[in-house]
Amino acid sequence: MNNSTFTLEMKVRDYECDMQGVVNNAIYQNYLEHTRHEALLSLGESFNDWTEKKIFPMVAKAEIEYKTPLKSGDKFNSELFIERNGARYLFHQKIFRKNDNKLCINAIIHIIVVQNGKLTRGDEFAKVLSPFIHDKD
Amino acid sequence: MNNSTFTLEMKVRDYECDMQGVVNNAIYQNYLEHTRHEALLSLGESFNDWTEKKIFPMVAKAEIEYKTPLKSGDKFNSELFIERNGARYLFHQKIFRKNDNKLCINAIIHIIVVQNGKLTRGDEFAKVLSPFIHDKD
Amino acid sequence: MNNSTFTLEMKVRDYECDMQGVVNNAIYQNYLEHTRHEALLSLGESFNDWTEKKIFPMVAKAEIEYKTPLKSGDKFNSELFIERNGARYLFHQKIFRKNDNKLCINAIIHIIVVQNGKLTRGDEFAKVLSPFIHDKD
Amino acid sequence: MNNSTFTLEMKVRDYECDMQGVVNNAIYQNYLEHTRHEALLSLGESFNDWTEKKIFPMVAKAEIEYKTPLKSGDKFNSELFIERNGARYLFHQKIFRKNDNKLCINAIIHIIVVQNGKLTRGDEFAKVLSPFIHDKD
16 A cells, blocks of 8 residues: 555636636645645545644645646646655645646645644654655665 | 436535634635536536627626535535526525535525626527526426 | 724735636625624724634625626725624625726625524624614614 | 835735634735736736737746745735746745744745747846846846
8 A cells, every 4th residue: 555646536617717717826736735635534534633633734835836727627637645854744746637647737745744833753644644655765 | 307406516625614614605606606617517518618609697696695614524515406587597506515414505696698798688598508497486 | 983884995816817807706705704804803803803702703694796897906995884683783895996986796794693602692793893883774 | 226126015814814724825826926916017017918918927836935824914025026047037935924024935936938829038028027137146
């Protein structure tokens, strides 16, 4: 089960498109966040459970490359796997348009884990997410 | 096929919830719009096709009753049927929480059809949507 | 000070516009909510203070007439006054485009006040908002 | 006028905050986009004018560091200057909380200019934005 990739199929909704007729740039962060939360749910945990345990996974940095814009009605696959770098969890997230498998978004989202207001190594977080954590070469 | 109801299953995404921990009131209008556009798609037409034909279905009025708030992760069914009242199309839209079938949203969205900047009776619109148009008693 | 109207000047942001090149219908509810919260702030209270006191003003119903669409860059005035109807507070909210004072939105938002999970008359709420509560004729 | 920085003062709206009680990560991209469009407007051009001229400035990459979360009601300054790197315009954008001048967001947004479907050097774009373009050391 380790080294697996989580995939979520989604579809563009018209209200997510802007005046240019394509999905607004900010909306992709919604897609990426939703994919992370669904990946956690697929492992039996919810983002809210963590919040209630006072363990807060937080985005420290987002690096997002916009490759091909999605349009009204496009279906897409949103994929992720995780690389651990000490106390930093690098979520490698890609979005592919479904009809031609074209890469739309190529992102690395840096997650840190804060507990009682302090940065931690996030070992409990790592344990739960281990199926999606890939070893570095 | 006439007098049928269109149903779309959806699921709350965490970014749609606000500080109160429930889906923000404005987001339900996103759900309702998306349901209308998917109903149209289910009949082989897209909202954008209409825009290109210079036929603009527009919301003239929204009446939305908020009955039970949806929360993070809730699945729900978004249903609609249409009642025609002259040049006004009344979209009767309801949202039910899936796990207990509780009514969350009870809405009537008034749609008018504008062509070349003028209000029309929307007969072409009515023809396409006829499967979901219910006769008045 | 009684019988006064609260007014907030705002400006359309491009990301609020959709493929039709106008402000998306759901966004007006954001404007209306923000106006209500700023009206409360103008009286020295915040919506969050209420939440912490476990007094929850909630939208029970929204009736929104869409009169003229706002476009990219439009400035507008968002106005409100309140009419009390027993345990229901009717927020009469209008949005006027600034350059020609044209009516864009004409809305009545029904607010109820829930405390300890029960509907209340909201007398504390009424006291704070009294400057904006208009007597019925 | 060259080497100047554009600053826009804004305020967090409650509907922009999520279940964690802070501004949702995606919303900062709305703030950053709005700041870029207002910077253009301050120079007498609108983003829509460019679209009509078939000149499309597009986000190719966003690098966003999340330093301090903004909360309900926080006022903030959103600043930008531009560094040109051949055909790529690097918008250096920072968001500072107003009450203590704390850095909230530190971002570099890479803009490219597409004309007739082809990447261009964007010289017309550069000319208009020149007041905010800083020389590299």
